[in-house]
Amino acid sequence: MRLGNVSKPSITVYRAPKDKATGATVIICPGGGYHILAWDLEGTEVAESFNRMGVTAVVLKYRVPVRKGRPRFEAPLQDVQRATGIVRSRSKEWGIDPTRIGVLGFSAGAHLAAALSCNSEKRSYTVLDAADKVSCRPDFVTLIYPAYLVEEGTTRLPPELGLSEAVAPTFIVQTEDDSDLVGGSLFYYLALKQAKVPAEMHLFAKGGHGYGLRPSSAPVTGWPKMVENWLRNLGMLKAM
8 A cells, every 4th residue: 555645744643552552652654755655555554563562553644756856755744743743742641662763664654764863952843732742752762674764875864863862772673685775774863872772673585575564484574573683672662
C-alpha cells in the first residue's frame, strides 16, 4: 500500500495491549524516498509487531512528495517534531512513559528519524500550542536500511544531521548488498561514535532494501528481535 500526495499530516495510534504494555512508545516513519509512504510494509505491520513487544506504536503520515525548491526533509521534519510533541504531551492520557518515546524509520523515513534526533532543541516551525512547548527529543532512534545519511558522492554528513552528545542512543540495520546506501550507514555510525553517542550497528551480507518485516531466508529478517533486545538493554521495555 503506497500513499502519495499527502498534504495533511496525521498520526495513527496503535495502543499496546494492557496485559503487555511496558509504557514505551515508538513513532514510526515509513519510507518511500520522500515521494510516497510505504504504509503497510513500513508502517502498520511494524506497529502491530511493536504492540506484541508491549510497545505503543504511532504511525506518522508525513507530507510527501518533495515540495519543489525546498529541502526534501523540510516539511516531514516539521511533521515528526509536531508528532513527537503531541505524543509526549498526551503521555498521561494514553498511559505511556514520557521518558521512553523513540522514533523508528525505514529508508527515507530513517533519514527523517535521524534528522529529528539531530534537530530536537528547537521547532522548525512557528509554535502552535502547548504540545509544541514539550520536548520533541526522541529517547531512542532506530534506523532500518537508512537513506541519505551522507551527501551524494561524498562521505560527509548533510547539514541537517549535525551530531552532538545530545543525540539519543541509535540502532542501525543495514546490508552490504544495499550498495547505494551501505556507505552512508557506515559513515553515520562512525560519526555517532565520534560524537560519543551510544550506537549499535548490525551489518549483514545480504538482504537488499525495502524488506520491512517480511520474512525471508536472509539473516537480516531477524532484525526485530535484535531491536527488542537492544531496547531491553537500554531499559526501555521495563514495566511501568
